Amino acid sequence: MRVCLVTADPGHPLLAAVTGLLTPEHRVETLDPGAAGPGPGLSSLADVYLLKARTPRALALAALLEEHGAPVLNSAAATARCQDRVAMAEVARAAGLPFAATRAVATVGELAAAGAPGGPLVLKSRFSRRGDLVARADSAVRLRELAADWAEEPVVVQDFTPNSGWDHKLWVVDGQLFAALRRSELAPDGRGPTLPLPSAELPAAWTAAALRVGEVFGLDVYGVDVLDAGGGAPLIVDINAFPGIRGQAGAPEALAALALRTAANGRTDARTDARTDARTSAPTDTRTNIPGERKVPQVSEK
Numbered sequence: 001m002r003v004c005l006v007t008a009d010p011g012h013p014l015l016a017a018v019t020g021l022l023t024p025e026h027r028v029e030t031l032d033p034g035a036a037g038p039g040p041g042l043s044s045l046a047d048v049y050l051l052k053a054r055t056p057r058a059l060a061l062a063a064l065l066e067e068h069g070a071p072v073l074n075s076a077a078a079t080a081r082c083q084d085r086v087a088m089a090e091v092a093r094a095a096g097l098p099f100a101a102t103r104a105v106a107t108v109g110e111l112a113a114a115g116a117p118g119g120p121l122v123l124k125s126r127f128s129r130r131g132d133l134v135a136r137a138d139s140a141v142r143l144r145e146l147a148a149d150w151a152e153e154p155v156v157v158q159d160f161t162p163n164s165g166w167d168h169k170l171w172v173v174d175g176q177l178f179a180a181l182r183r184s185e186l187a188p189d190g191r192g193p194t195l196p197l198p199s200a201e202l203p204a205a206w207t208a209a210a211l212r213v214g215e216v217f218g219l220d221v222y223g224v225d226v227l228d229a230g231g232g233a234p235l236i237v238d239i240n241a242f243p244g245i246r247g248q249a250g251a252p253e254a255l256a257a258l259a260l261r262t263a264a265n266g267r268t269d270a271r272t273d274a275r276t277d278a279r280t281s282a283p284t285d286t287r288t289n290i291p292g293e294r295k296v297p298q299v300s301e302k
Contacts, residue, residue, distance in 0.1 A: 001026045004046035017252035033058035047263035078218035082241040095216040109151035112143040120160035168226040173254040
């Protein structure tokens with residue numbers, strides 16, 4: 001089988017581990033969407049493409065590959081749904097997922113000009129990318145501080161949910177759940193270590209919500225950030241397509257098996273196709289992300 005990694009960083013620990021599992025029995029190639037020219041590799045398609053990159057150029061490339069019959073994990077449309085946090089929240093809440101109430105604000109500067117917040121707020125860049133804005137603001141002073149560096153940044157706002165200061169990081173690969181605890185970047189001391197969390201110890205409602213995300217968004221490889229909203233109820237605050245999933249025993253094996261099964265099928269898994277077709281309310285036209293038609297900012301891999 002020929003497996004192609006769509007990424008600028010084939011040395012990423014997850015991808016490197018998958019490559020090690022697949023070779024030498026299978027051929028693993030890399031396609032850097034930032035360096036690829038028009039229609040790269042279309043004369044000789046790989047058996048499956050793993051879409052780790054999430055830049056507009058990568059999404060446009062993935063859509064082109066799909067148009068030529070190549071299976072892509074995750075699909076271009078499913079990946080795009082997780083880039084715009086406004087659309088993400090709308091899709092999730094419409095499906096009944098316990099997603100945090102999320103509202104759009106034009107820019108940080110506009111929010112700061114409005115004065116003091118009514119309560120602690122969490123500000124996030126509207127478009128998910130490496131180095132995006134994620135910050136807590138409790139006062140007008142803090143909003144002005146953020147506006148000094150991020151004045152023109154489109155953002156979404158979520159009410160701050162009191163919590164332990166630890167994020168529950170849940171990852172799913174082909175229906176297999178992995179989990180960890182990571183010190184929140186909103187905690188007073190900032191981001192800290194990642195601690196193991198056996199997925200079997202998660203409440204059933206948390207597991208069900210994480211798996212439901214894949215069904216709703218048409219994702220096979222994804223991450224879900226969850227907070228304890230009180231009484232053990234999960235509150236989803238973010239969703240990521242094809243995250244790093246570092247240090248999770250069994251995750252590379254699950255991804256390698258998914259890649260080979262998808263390649264053998266010659267198309268994306270039928271259940272993914274069905275999930276994708278069911279979400280007509282979600283944005284699916286990845287052609288809006290073709291370079292030169294800048295609808296969202298350039299983003300890099302997480």
